[in-house]
Amino acid sequence: MIPALRLEGVSFSYGTVPVLANVSFSIASGERVALLGRNGAGKSTLVRLIAGLQRPDQGTVWVGDWDTRDCVPEQLAWRVATVFQHADQQLFATSVRDDVSFGPRALGVGEREVQRRTDSALQDVDLTAHADQHPYDLPPGLRKLAALAGALALEPALLVLDEPIIGLDRALRARVTRALLERSAASVALLVITHDLTFAAETFDRGLVLDRGTLACDERLVSLLGDATRLEPLGLVPPPMAALSTALGLPGRPVREAEVARELARVARGRLAP
């Protein structure tokens, strides 16, 4: 089976400033992958390479069986949908609905299908009530969600998101998690940059960590996020649930909130039992 995304020995520099060095990994359909690392580690540059906005100096970025070097970004949009770090720059229509429907319409799908995808994407991120508003009348967090809805409406094989939950409250973060889990269940591959390791723990299975342009770590998040000594040199700290699990010695060291709650209740019941 061809992976949804494969990087082979990718290196990239901005002029004389090296950003990525010999990065290789692949992501299968339906996989949920968090891309972690310090500010300036090269995460956003990686997103630009996958979207075809930059070309690697060395190595190859494969989106399915397409070499991104042979594709222009609008071709890649058939397979990859991207929310960039500064999502404001992606929004240009005078209503959220028009913005979200632009992508599928540009792909040339029928008008009825455009409407279906638009309605479904708006609903997925709880933006239906804001559909007729101007995107710039929304707070920054909701503008990012509007860009996310636009990406979802493309119904791509691969979703690449740069910090999708900045500025969102707990309820909307949970909504984004749910929307991404649903897409993953429908075989969409996810690669998502985040500094919020709570969001990472709740939403993704696998973590890639970039450290000064190299891939320093590629493993299951559940084992990585509880290990403070390994996280520290990568500029990361365990999320609160992982730290709580460790501090209380919870069996299995869960890192997701529902699992921690279940373990807490179970251990507490055990203590009370005669």
Next chain:
Amino acid sequence: MKSLTLDHASFWYPATESPALRDVSLEVAPGEVVALVGALGAGASTLLLVAGDLAPRMTGGRLEGTAARRDRSGIVLPTPWTQVSGMAFTVWDEVAFGPANLGWPAHEISRQVDRALERLELVPLASRDPATLSGGELQRVIIAAILAMDPGLVLFDEPAAELDAEGACTLWRLIRVLAKEGKGILLATSALDALPEVADRVVWLEQGAVRAVGTPDLLAEAAACEAGLGTSVATVWRDSELPEPAPLTIIDAVRRWR
């Protein structure tokens, strides 16, 4: 005099009928860190704009009640790329842009810029073009640029959103230092787990109005947790239906668990 005094402030954006802020009275003392928490759209960003004299002066709209500041204020917006001047080709010059526009003598500009760069751990980036920085690096530049103007009241809107873990830790520590130096700090953030260490007082906003005010212990209360405004530890403790009171932090939880 307080660093900031809002007295029965209500604010309407242009062409809107319902107010974004409703009858908010709030004081920030010199040396105090006050955190604004609430659901998205609760009014925290609007409150900061009013506190910083940007609303209605820049936004238009209508203010009822008053907002009074003792000193000059500085605001850090949640989207750093909208706050960068675009007129400087190095980080040093970007940070100097504000002080230069205040008409300060060159030696004072240099002193403030160097100090701000040091505080945000930006010295190694001082000669970089701001346009080549990552989002988190740019966010630190914007914070440095605001602090270089030495405002008496600093208004932060989601200042850690773009920052990595180390950058966020540096910022939270710096905010406590700024308070110790006598600055008033008003901080809107969704980083609730940081607040027990950072904030003296928490103001919970709901639909533009103040719903509750208290110490950070407020974030362990049942109502806050139900509204999605509890710390992670308090929230999971309550989800597990463990006995009251819910702990606020991991240290509290360890104490309770024994």
